[in-house]
Amino acid sequence: MKHTTESVLERLLQETRRGNLTIAVMSRLYDTDHYGYSLQKELTELGLDINQDTLYPLLRRLEEQDLLESKWIVDGSRPRRYYRLSAPGTQVFEQLLEQWNKLIQTIRSIVL
């Protein structure tokens, strides 16, 4: 299969986004409860366009890793599943953020 420049760029961007998405999602759930759709809207408003097919399974995976905890709350017209960082999730996020900042600085110093 022949790879065009666009397809290669698209794939590399996807890979770069994928790792950062986890940090973005965890950061929004650091001290606020969100259900899937409200989190998606907030991330979109902040400039991070993320699809349902990426976000909802990601929330599930993070919960399975005990990084998130969730509960069903009847809020308005229907029950919604709210997520927030768990205690281990908060610890992991703080360390992850620290490492990520160092990595960004390193990459910046290499690239620029």
Next chain:
Amino acid sequence: MKYSEEAKLLLEQYLWELERRLPFSRRKDILREFKSNLLDLLEERSGDTQISEHTAAEVLQEIGSPEHIAKQYGEEKVLISAPLFPIFKLVASIVASVLTVLFLADLFISIGSGAETAIFETFGTFIGSLTGAFGMLTAVFYLIQRFSPSGYFEQDQEHWDPEHLPKPEYSTPPGIAESVFSIIFSAVLIILLTQFSRGLEYSRTIGSAHIYIPPFGSRLIALIPLLSARWVLGIGFHIILLIKRAWNEPLRISDLSLSFADIAILIMFLQGSPDAYIRFDLMEQTEVFGSVAPILRWIFTGIIILILVLTVLDTLKKIKRLFFKPVSRIDLS
């Protein structure tokens, strides 16, 4: 909330398609959450206006097909995946048709040869061949799936269309596999019954005499032209369906008419003694079939009644689907 009936049906079908593909252990929970988020999105998109089928289709198109969504959650592991399954079904139906043709030909030869054990052997060979062929076919399709490039058989997400979701509540046409099987099977039955039924007889020893027993009774032989006409019409119907791939009113009425013809023919089969169709009375006089012939007579009548009941139920369903619009049962609260 304000959903049109068509929108509700579309959402119900989408969620049903998604549910059956999700990992079994977490299925209900994932679906409940997915549905809640989907309804939020739909309601925000529509504002205060009623959610139409068009809006629902637009949102579902953006979200992606049920196959695609299920895959993100870790799709249920299956031997043959959903994109490959229609091809598997088609090949399996062709294989089943060919094996059935060979079986029927073999059965006729066995009956004609007069060797009693050969008939039982033919049944055994047929069941063995079917099992072996399907096992081999499943293995081949599994290997194709396992070693094909990732995503090779998957649907193009940009071009998936919610309109193509199967709608079981509406009248649905027979699938390609069903049509192919029906054509081959009907053609074989026509050839066997019209070309070989009169010459077919098997020799049996009764006492010290050898007699030749025709397996079919006079009523069945008299019905052969009618049965052949029904099968020819059925072949024509399935060929048109395969060419047009449409399910319009004339085709649906034709399908219904064929079902009525089946009911009429099955009722004819219940007229008179079973011996008028299959010569159980002559079988009864032979050593091999003497003890089982009365049971076979009951089985024959039972099978005809069972097929008749199933055909009547299926026909009633077709009538209902032809005249009544389906009603959604989804809870969108």
